[in-house]
Amino acid sequence: MASGRNQAPGSPSGPRGGRPRGQRIALVVGVAALLVVAAGAFGLWLQRRGDPWARYRPVPLDPEKTYEVVLWETELPVAVLPDPLRLPEGPSPEPLYGPQGKASGQGEGDPGPRGAPQGPGSASGPGSPDGPDAGGPRDAPPVGPSAPGGRTPASQGAVQGPGRRGPNALTRRGQPPPVPPLEGPGPFTHREYLDQALRAFARQFPNVRVRVEWIPAREAAARLQRALADGKPPDVFGGWGSALLVRHPLQVPLNPYLGRAERRWYNPTALALYQADRRLWVWPRWVAPHTWWVRVGRVREAGLDPNALALTGWTYADVDRLAGLPGDEPGPGGAESQGAPSGTPQSPGARPGAGQADTPAGQGPGLTLWVGRADLPLEQLLRVRGVASPLAPSGAVLWAGPEGRAALAWLERLREHRLLEPVMEAAAAEWLAGDDPAVMAGGFTPALGRWLLERETGLVPRRLEEPPPPRPGTLPVPPLTRGGRAGGGGEGGSAADAADGDAAVPERWPLPPPPQVEPSGRVTGGLPSAGDPRRGEPLVPPDAEGLVLLPPPVPEGAPRPALLEVGGLMVFRQNRYRGDDHTQAAVELARFLSRWRTDVLTRRLLAVPADVTSLAAWRAESPLPAMYRRQLEHLVLGIWNRDARGRWQRLAVAYPVAPGAPGPEHEDVGRQVRPPLADFWAGEAGADGVIQRWGGSPAPEGGSPAPGDRSQAHP
Numbered sequence: 001m002a003s004g005r006n007q008a009p010g011s012p013s014g015p016r017g018g019r020p021r022g023q024r025i026a027l028v029v030g031v032a033a034l035l036v037v038a039a040g041a042f043g044l045w046l047q048r049r050g051d052p053w054a055r056y057r058p059v060p061l062d063p064e065k066t067y068e069v070v071l072w073e074t075e076l077p078v079a080v081l082p083d084p085l086r087l088p089e090g091p092s093p094e095p096l097y098g099p100q101g102k103a104s105g106q107g108e109g110d111p112g113p114r115g116a117p118q119g120p121g122s123a124s125g126p127g128s129p130d131g132p133d134a135g136g137p138r139d140a141p142p143v144g145p146s147a148p149g150g151r152t153p154a155s156q157g158a159v160q161g162p163g164r165r166g167p168n169a170l171t172r173r174g175q176p177p178p179v180p181p182l183e184g185p186g187p188f189t190h191r192e193y194l195d196q197a198l199r200a201f202a203r204q205f206p207n208v209r210v211r212v213e214w215i216p217a218r219e220a221a222a223r224l225q226r227a228l229a230d231g232k233p234p235d236v237f238g239g240w241g242s243a244l245l246v247r248h249p250l251q252v253p254l255n256p257y258l259g260r261a262e263r264r265w266y267n268p269t270a271l272a273l274y275q276a277d278r279r280l281w282v283w284p285r286w287v288a289p290h291t292w293w294v295r296v297g298r299v300r301e302a303g304l305d306p307n308a309l310a311l312t313g314w315t316y317a318d319v320d321r322l323a324g325l326p327g328d329e330p331g332p333g334g335a336e337s338q339g340a341p342s343g344t345p346q347s348p349g350a351r352p353g354a355g356q357a358d359t360p361a362g363q364g365p366g367l368t369l370w371v372g373r374a375d376l377p378l379e380q381l382l383r384v385r386g387v388a389s390p391l392a393p394s395g396a397v398l399w400a401g402p403e404g405r406a407a408l409a410w411l412e413r414l415r416e417h418r419l420l421e422p423v424m425e426a427a428a429a430e431w432l433a434g435d436d437p438a439v440m441a442g443g444f445t446p447a448l449g450r451w452l453l454e455r456e457t458g459l460v461p462r463r464l465e466e467p468p469p470p471r472p473g474t475l476p477v478p479p480l481t482r483g484g485r486a487g488g489g490g491e492g493g494s495a496a497d498a499a500d501g502d503a504a505v506p507e508r509w510p511l512p513p514p515p516q517v518e519p520s521g522r523v524t525g526g527l528p529s530a531g532d533p534r535r536g537e538p539l540v541p542p543d544a545e546g547l548v549l550l551p552p553p554v555p556e557g558a559p560r561p562a563l564l565e566v567g568g569l570m571v572f573r574q575n576r577y578r579g580d581d582h583t584q585a586a587v588e589l590a591r592f593l594s595r596w597r598t599d600v601l602t603r604r605l606l607a608v609p610a611d612v613t614s615l616a617a618w619r620a621e622s623p624l625p626a627m628y629r630r631q632l633e634h635l636v637l638g639i640w641n642r643d644a645r646g647r648w649q650r651l652a653v654a655y656p657v658a659p660g661a662p663g664p665e666h667e668d669v670g671r672q673v674r675p676p677l678a679d680f681w682a683g684e685a686g687a688d689g690v691i692q693r694w695g696g697s698p699a700p701e702g703g704s705p706a707p708g709d710r711s712q713a714h715p
Helices: 018-048 190-204 217-230 268-273 296-301 306-312 316-323 376-383 402-416 425-433 446-457 580-593 598-602 612-621 626-635 666-681 687-693
Strands: 067-074 208-215 236-240 283-289 292-295 367-370 420-423 440-442 526-528 536-538 547-550 562-572 639-642 648-654
Touching: 067 217, 067 580, 190 208, 190 580, 190 598, 208 217, 208 580, 217 236, 236 580, 268 283, 268 562, 268 648, 283 580, 283 598, 292 296, 296 306, 296 547, 306 547, 306 626, 306 639, 316 402, 316 440, 367 376, 376 402, 402 420, 402 666, 402 687, 420 425, 526 626, 547 626, 562 580, 598 612, 666 687
Parallel strands: 067 208, 067 236, 367 420, 367 440, 562 648
Antiparallel strands: 236 562, 283 562, 292 440, 292 547, 526 536, 639 648
16 A cells, blocks of 8 residues: 555655754754854954954863963052051051051152152053152062961962862852952952952962062053063053053953853943953953042032032033133133132132233132142043043144143133132142142042042041041941951941841942933932832932032033043963963953952042942942942943933043053153143143143134044943
């Protein structure tokens, strides 16, 4: 009987179903194999076409092999302070006992008792050449202080131990790691912190040895450039500011090693600032905004909304209005300034400029600028305008362009009305020791900004047994207990979970919604509440007093970005490639250090950690009041701006130079840029004279040209 007679009516004829299924599987496998081969061929093609970064791929570490990774760590001299700041002589940025066990006044590179706190972007940073070195041997791993419990610091030698990578039993798949405990109550120096981090890394990667070389902050960028020119850079480099690079042929990008889920654990703005060619180049550790400030009460007196100002930034016209510039004097920003309450400011440290005697004084608090480093305030004003660097590779002064002319003309106008008080080096100690802080001020480094904010809120670095008396309106801050947990909560102390001291780690970096515009035109917004993410909290509450932290101002109509200094790690290969597994070991070290309690590195900076684990610890243990923590979290994501279509977006630029732009030589900046500015702050030169000494053309008839804008880096 024919087989077709046994088929059910309507069933298709043909071979059995097993054969087509096998053919389909074979076809899928074959296509997948072809795609893999094509991807490999495409990668080789990219390499041959000049893409040196297409070769990197994640590989497992060989458990039978020992890897030796070299880490260059730029020493952060003000990461922590175990002793109170000393006044009236001035704050000291050094610990009570230096890295070699000597008193701070005897350590190498001690800046003396009369200097202001140093830090990223200050005189000891890679973008700021005049400060002291951070100290310590430069060509070999130094001998650090003993760790708690008498253990030998890991950075004295190599962290080693053959064996298999130890999994983190506390980390669930796809979840950020929990907050690890510290080895003591602290505070810790940078070297003590790194010792703890490397011991924790050795427990997770016992077959990776780490050799540490400490680099003085002043020399970091130059030494790295020399090592790259020789083809022998370190495997991992830790630094900040102009020492961070993008797209170097020997640099290893993050993208092959950083998955999409893990990427959400980092501050997206910190990642985006160092993104080029659709690749990420820096493992961020912390983000320090360069802030100016104005008192909340003064903002309300001038008829402005403090919370809206914090959300969207400010302009030259806003500063004129808050400073008390007469209403009939339009500023260079293009808007009419309005009157202000009475109260003529006195500027004991400032000298009047040319023609000032015939100009009526403004009726307001004025603007105080810290010019202990003569170029810093103007550098901040021009970086937010998009000027990539003070000097071009040819040596020309880029600040002599229209942006620099507009900024100096605006400052000169304030000076003519006796509304500008530059705090120069000679008057720095007296100003720092004063009890009456400025109503509106700027030009501070993140380290000095932190110190001034602590003085404003009644917080000072202290020994555990000597808590300072609280100022009225503030709550006492409990010292950290063993294990790095806070002993209590409150608006000032902010222990996230006072019951057990554990900090809740967000599953991703918290991103607040865009601001809302009410029918009246008032801009509202803030950050999600820590207790209830569905409820928003304003950056500056309606009944709050204190300071509004702001980026440097810009002319009217220009984009208003935040000015952010990023501390991070970079991974490099050498000319003689040591293999994909060695690169993987270096990547694991950078990944680990980028999110192991980086909140410790922000203890002496106005900065926020760049990963969610350290952010949770920072929220739980930072002594700063909640209003300032919210403002800092907002600033490190960027300032809200409207695009051409009216949609909200955040804008930020990197300090001190645009990523990828060649950083100027310190000696050239000191020789070409600073002397004219020092004369300007002293009242001995005008804006046009400074521009001409920089090689710029004289101002056109009719005043300064309307400032244009340059490219803005934004996430």
